Amino acid sequence: MLDRLTLDQLRVLVAVAEAGSFSAAARRLGRVQSAVSQTVQALELTLGIALFERNGKTPRLNDAGKVILRDARGLLAGAETLRARAESIVAHVEPELTLAVDAMFPNAILIASLKALKSAYPYLPVTLYTEGLGAAEQRLRDGVARLAIYSPNATGAQGLETQFLTAIPFVPVVATHHPLAAEAGPLSHDVLKRYIQLVLTDRSSLSAAMSARIVSPRIWRFADLRNRLDYLLAGFGWCHMPLHLVTDHIDAGRLKRLDLQEYDGRLTSVPLHVVHDPAHPPGRAGRWLVDDLRKRLPPDDDGAAPWSRESFDGVVDVGPIQMPQKRISQRRL
Numbered sequence: 001m002l003d004r005l006t007l008d009q010l011r012v013l014v015a016v017a018e019a020g021s022f023s024a025a026a027r028r029l030g031r032v033q034s035a036v037s038q039t040v041q042a043l044e045l046t047l048g049i050a051l052f053e054r055n056g057k058t059p060r061l062n063d064a065g066k067v068i069l070r071d072a073r074g075l076l077a078g079a080e081t082l083r084a085r086a087e088s089i090v091a092h093v094e095p096e097l098t099l100a101v102d103a104m105f106p107n108a109i110l111i112a113s114l115k116a117l118k119s120a121y122p123y124l125p126v127t128l129y130t131e132g133l134g135a136a137e138q139r140l141r142d143g144v145a146r147l148a149i150y151s152p153n154a155t156g157a158q159g160l161e162t163q164f165l166t167a168i169p170f171v172p173v174v175a176t177h178h179p180l181a182a183e184a185g186p187l188s189h190d191v192l193k194r195y196i197q198l199v200l201t202d203r204s205s206l207s208a209a210m211s212a213r214i215v216s217p218r219i220w221r222f223a224d225l226r227n228r229l230d231y232l233l234a235g236f237g238w239c240h241m242p243l244h245l246v247t248d249h250i251d252a253g254r255l256k257r258l259d260l261q262e263y264d265g266r267l268t269s270v271p272l273h274v275v276h277d278p279a280h281p282p283g284r285a286g287r288w289l290v291d292d293l294r295k296r297l298p299p300d301d302d303g304a305a306p307w308s309r310e311s312f313d314g315v316v317d318v319g320p321i322q323m324p325q326k327r328i329s330q331r332r333l
Helices: 007-019 022-029 033-047 063-090 107-120 135-141 225-233 243-251 284-296
Strands: 097-102 126-131 147-150 161-175 197-200 219-222 238-242 255-257 268-276
Touching: 007 022, 007 033, 007 063, 022 033, 097 135, 097 284, 107 126, 107 284, 126 135, 135 147, 135 268, 147 284, 161 225, 161 243, 161 284, 197 225, 219 225, 225 238, 225 243, 238 243, 243 255
Parallel strands: 097 126, 097 147, 197 219, 197 238
Antiparallel strands: 147 268, 161 238, 161 255, 161 268
């Protein structure tokens, strides 16, 4: 019966297959050859099939044995994963890291940190949701994500623990072949209102009332930041974009940075926070990831940002937008 099947039997089978003989497997395992032979025979009896051809000088796996060997390796790998995961839980590592990240977060930095996380916690399952506006917070409130990175400006994040992570510089841009690109700046709201503005929306109701930076009565809405970039490049309208996503397009002459009166030559920014439910703080791996992200992000002491370019004229201001502090609880992770 299969309930007599043991991991030790499977390990012996793999050792025999890899070593090439019962005697070689015995030496590898530190056992006598008779013990190895008995273990293989017990495995064959449990499975009800022969695994080796024994008519030659050295036993060789038959066709059934080759199939069982593959399954044995898979079961042993699964058992090792189970053991490592249990050890991680004992060490206060969450069983799974579920993360919701705003699409404006620099993807290269996130990929680098997640790659490092994979090396530090190789058996940790990770689920990543890329969201916009209030959808990341919705993942938290629905219990789908345990940790989120987004701007609480969109929702207020009432009742959640937040901590400032970084500020993403934004710049107003338009395709160079769009009529607005020929308008002389600095541009007033009256000029901007004559053209279509491309704005973001999301699937959640948390940011439904958000109207920040919407100037024009003529708007097209997009649920995906990078999809909006495609339509921006195609000349459908103008919008505010994360600087790191459009710098190459500006340098290549595909997009033009708009000079708006209200900004007086400065860049604005959107603050991103690490957010979680106070009742479900991040575990060891989640805290490790946040610390690694901080090491890769620009320092916030002098406002310097590696994604800003000297080719932009004017004073660069990447300080965080004023937050509604009375509604947001902050605690160091």
